[in-house]
Amino acid sequence: MTSHWQPPPPGEASVPAATTGVPAGRFELAFLRHGGRTAVGRQFVSYPFHLTRPFALDSAIPSLLTVYQQSSSGGLYRAERLACRYDIGARAAAHVTTQAATVVHDCHGQPARQTVEIALEEDAFLALTPDPLVLFPGASCVNRLEAKMAPGAVLLLADAFALHDPLGAARPFDRLASEVVVRDAAGRLLLRDCFRVTGEALVGPSSPVGGWRVVSSFLLLGDPARLPVREDLAALAPDGHAVAGVSTLPNGAGWGVRCLAADAVAARRVAELLFSISVRAAFGSAPAPRRK
Template sequence: MTSHWPQPPATYALVQPRQAEARCGRFELAFSRHGARTHLGRQFVCYPFHMTRPFALDRAIPSLLTVYQQSSSGGLYRDDRLTSRYELGAGAAAHITTQAATVVHDCHGQPAHQVTEIVLEENAFLAVTPDPLVLFPGASSSSTLRARLAPGAVLLLSDAFTCHDPEGRLRSFDRLGSDVSIRDAAGRLLVRDNLEVSGADIAGPASPIGGWKVVSNFMLLGDPTRLPAAEALVALNDMASAIVGVSALANGAGFGLRCLAADAIAARSIGESLFELAVAAAFGIQPVPRRK
């Protein structure tokens, strides 16, 4: 068949395909204490984030709410720009976790960016314990966390990753970076922690992490009278399928822990044990297990 549509002139400029716009998701929650209980007040949640409702899982600790930060997108993708913000009023307490591990897909040289801002007022308690990132081949992720702690506040942070090639070809991720800054209520810098690693750095027989599968970093910060004893943290190293290193942080800010685990089960056990220690030290009561 012969087309009779007029042909474009030779000088006609072809339209270049428009690049996909970055996804800009927000997950912002503000908690306040009313009597013995913590309540969720101001909130803003948009795609790809999702939240159902907060859960009061600990009857013996009515001030502690648990929130599951969920995703409806299937993971992190190239050039994602996702922000989270948590504000806790005086005496409020919250636990932010995820429903499962988060897959970071091939980012094609455009890292996914996550920014978290935290503000804790006097005697507030916050645990932010997401499940690990699962870094697919070509994955690239950059995270920034900024926190301010008023006197008496306690903050537990967890950050973990593992690698996986769905095709079983042992391909590595691209890059992973994180930048954590902790300040007091006056804005004085207490601790800054940076991580920058490439997949090539930990691939192969000469890998600095050896045969360990999950890498976890924790910070337990705040009022020393509401933190576990160093001996209790060192005792976490008794598990045969994981190794844990504990360090006192600068400026008496708290403790930093590094963990290498043989598998996701061992990594979760260490994280759950640390959460239990943090809650027991802050409230004098063991928390109930969190279901996933």
């Protein structure tokens, strides 16, 4: 397998991750259009990531390929470093999701760090919809995503988290930080979206999220002709188990959606509906259900 990533500096490659105290994993895929279908090209996958095979789940959308990013480690741990990269070729279409939610364990003050790089060529499509992070007491996680989009491309990003104390004592996680930077093909900044929150701010009667259990953020970016209209997004939370707000993003980048859900079931229902709406707008047909 050939990696897109630059080799480490001289001398660094011979130092095992276990001796540096900074475990590292990489998940790198390139998607290419071949005729009417999308295929995986270059790939590099290392522990703790695991990749079985891609799935063509949508008979009505043969160009859309689905990949489940799996992990064999049981979650995110102290000082862990994970890096992903997705290159989507011209007119290729991919959906990358996870097999389940990801537990972030007690990091003892040394946050786990996740970085994602995305490059979409002309008329490409990527839906990156991992299941939520589950923040255990003491969990600390720093996430950064950078994307570059060519004309006609569409990008759906999902980012969600939930709080959980196995002892039921409402012990807080440590902190969570997230930054998303999106640029056009010329490098012009389209969007920078970031937040930082501590667990203490989200527990107790003064919590800004109240009794809601799952917090979700979605960014739907790209060519307006391939994005849903606001009316399509207005009914994302119709049953009272979730609330959602839709905002217009700067520089004509697309839509931002924030959601609070009563539980994981309601959060998944909103995420699946938004994915379906987004695929229908981009391809004219709704996607098949994704089994988890």
